[in-house]
Amino acid sequence: VLTQSPDTLSLSPGESVTLSCRASQYVDKYLSWYQYKTGQPPKLLIYDSSLRATGVPARFTGSGSERDFALTISSLESEDFAVYYCHHRDDWTFGGGTRVEI
Amino acid sequence: QEQLAESGGALVKPGGSLRLSCVASGFAFKDYNMAWLRQPPGKGLEWISYISDTEYTLYYADSVRGRFTSSRDNRRKSLYLQMDSLTVDDTAIYYCARVLRYRFDMWGRGTPVTVSS
Numbered sequence: 737v738l739t740q741s742p743d744t745l746s747l748s749p750g751e752s753v754t755l756s757c758r759a760s761q762y763v764d765k766y767l768s769w770y771q772y773k774t775g776q777p778p779k780l781l782i783y784d785s786s787l788r789a790t791g792v793p794a795r796f797t798g799s800g801s802e803r804d805f806a807l808t809i810s811s812l813e814s815e816d817f818a819v820y821y822c823h824h825r826d827d828w829t830f831g832g833g834t835r836v837e838i
Numbered sequence: 839q840e841q842l843a844e845s846g847g848a849l850v851k852p853g854g855s856l857r858l859s860c861v862a863s864g865f866a867f868k869d870y871n872m873a874w875l876r877q878p879p880g881k882g883l884e885w886i887s888y889i890s891d892t893e894y895t896l897y898y899a900d901s902v903r904g905r906f907t908s909s910r911d912n913r914r915k916s917l918y919l920q921m922d923s924l925t926v927d928d929t930a931i932y933y934c935a936r937v938l939r940y941r942f943d944m945w946g947r948g949t950p951v952t953v954s955s
Contacts, residue, residue, distance in 0.1 A: 766940040770883070777933055777945035778875075778883060789943065821883050825940035828873075828885040828897065 847949030860934030
């Protein structure tokens with residue numbers, strides 16, 4: 737089970753943010769992060785815990801291991817306000833998501 | 839251009855059935871594992887099914903096992919989701935996605951399914 741925190745963050749453009757994803761038990765590196773905006777399909781941002789998907793800006797950074805993983809967005813831009821989900825291959829489930837809003 | 843396009847979403851009554859399709863273009867569909875996922879209104883993303891490239895391996899989420907069936911036709915570059923015994927909790931936007939080593943690296947735009955009397 738993946739638990740994301742917090743549920744919602746209210747921020748301003750230019751700020752930095754770190755989103756948390758905690759697994760209920762040790763997991764391997766195959767954790768990925770997705771960005772979801774209403775009306776659009778989810779977008780892969782990070783895979784294998786820390787690798788950026790093709791075309792993803794460098795302000796998105798994934799980190800972590802074992803049970804604790806994080807997605808850091810440095811200097812938020814207007815298009816970054818969305819819901820972010822983590823996912824691990826162990827049981828194919830997603831975390832509950834973190835909404836990043838203005 | 840690599841693309842996935844879902845179709846088949848509709849309004850259906852509880853207990854009814856529906857078949858979704860997903861057509862791939864721009865890549866070697868037969869070489870990829872695929873998945874179905876959904877986003878219910880106001881809720882989080884949910885993975886519901888995984889199907890390997892040869893259809894040999896199939897996985898389902900507990901919430902749909904026994905009611906939903908995934909299949910594929912590699913000659914037609916198509917993925918299918920047969921949904922039976924639908925309930926209001928199955929209301930969602932349904933996405934097909936390409937699976938690349940444990941990540942969903944490409945998604946379709948989704949097709950809406952509404953289960954309501």
